[in-house]
Amino acid sequence: xxxxxxxxxxxxxxxxxSTLLTINAGDYIFYTDWAWTSFVVFSISQSxxxxxxxxxxxxxxxxxxxxxxxxxxxxxxxWVAKGAWFALGYPYDFIVVPVWIPSAMLLDLTxxxxxxxxxxxxxxGGTLVGMSLPVFNMINLLLVKDPLEMAFKYPRPTxxxxxxxxxxxxxxxxxxxxxxGAGAGAVLSVPIAALGAKLxxxxxxxxxx
Numbered sequence: 001x002x003x004x005x006x007x008x009x010x011x012x013x014x015x016x017x018s019t020l021l022t023i024n025a026g027d028y029i030f031y032t033d034w035a036w037t038s039f040v041v042f043s044i045s046q047s048x049x050x051x052x053x054x055x056x057x058x059x060x061x062x063x064x065x066x067x068x069x070x071x072x073x074x075x076x077x078x079w080v081a082k083g084a085w086f087a088l089g090y091p092y093d094f095i096v097v098p099v100w101i102p103s104a105m106l107l108d109l110t111x112x113x114x115x116x117x118x119x120x121x122x123x124x125g126g127t128l129v130g131m132s133l134p135v136f137n138m139i140n141l142l143l144v145k146d147p148l149e150m151a152f153k154y155p156r157p158t159x160x161x162x163x164x165x166x167x168x169x170x171x172x173x174x175x176x177x178x179x180x181g182a183g184a185g186a187v188l189s190v191p192i193a194a195l196g197a198k199l200x201x202x203x204x205x206x207x208x209x
Contacts (some may be wrong), residue, residue, distance in 0.1 A: 043181030
């Protein structure tokens with residue numbers, strides 16, 4: 001019972017911290033603060049953050065579907081935060097909740113289709129998460145009415161002066177933030193997925209000590 005309780009505690013801690021990282025990394029207010037400028041960085045941080053917790057949770061239970069459940073918990077937490085900002089007087093579009101669930105579903109499908117093969121989940125699932133998340137989030141971003149107007153009209157209260165939103169130079173540094181984010185995310189999500197899988201082993205060894 002102690003081992004199982006520890007696992008559940010890890011899951012709660014990872015999920016809560018995932019939400020906090022989303023808030024602090026550019027993040028779920030990223031859309032309105034920076035719009036297209038840092039989409040690549042956002043894509044990498046979100047895909048790696050999702051995959052490390054989702055694969056940990058999925059391999060812990062051994063049941064395909066738990067990665068999606070994990071992503072759903074993150075989404076609910078962030079929607080609660082969105083509601084809190086809205087209650088403070090900010091517009092509804094000030095925070096756009098990232099789309100994690102479809103990418104987590106691909107991870108679950110990989111695990112299920114390969115008959116619970118851990119290594120396939122790490123390599124194939126990690127790649128699919130990294131490639132798909134930028135696509136889903138770009139669709140999400142396109143639905144925002146005017147992210148730049150939101151950025152200048154309602155700046156983040158905690159934003160330091162040197163991080164004041166700037167006009168994005170789309171195409172100046174890269175032509176396709178989705179393609180670049182998907183490529184980098186696909187490469188980096190695999191070792192981070194392996195780390196999430198390894199955390200399971202470390203937890204068991206620590207509890208057995």
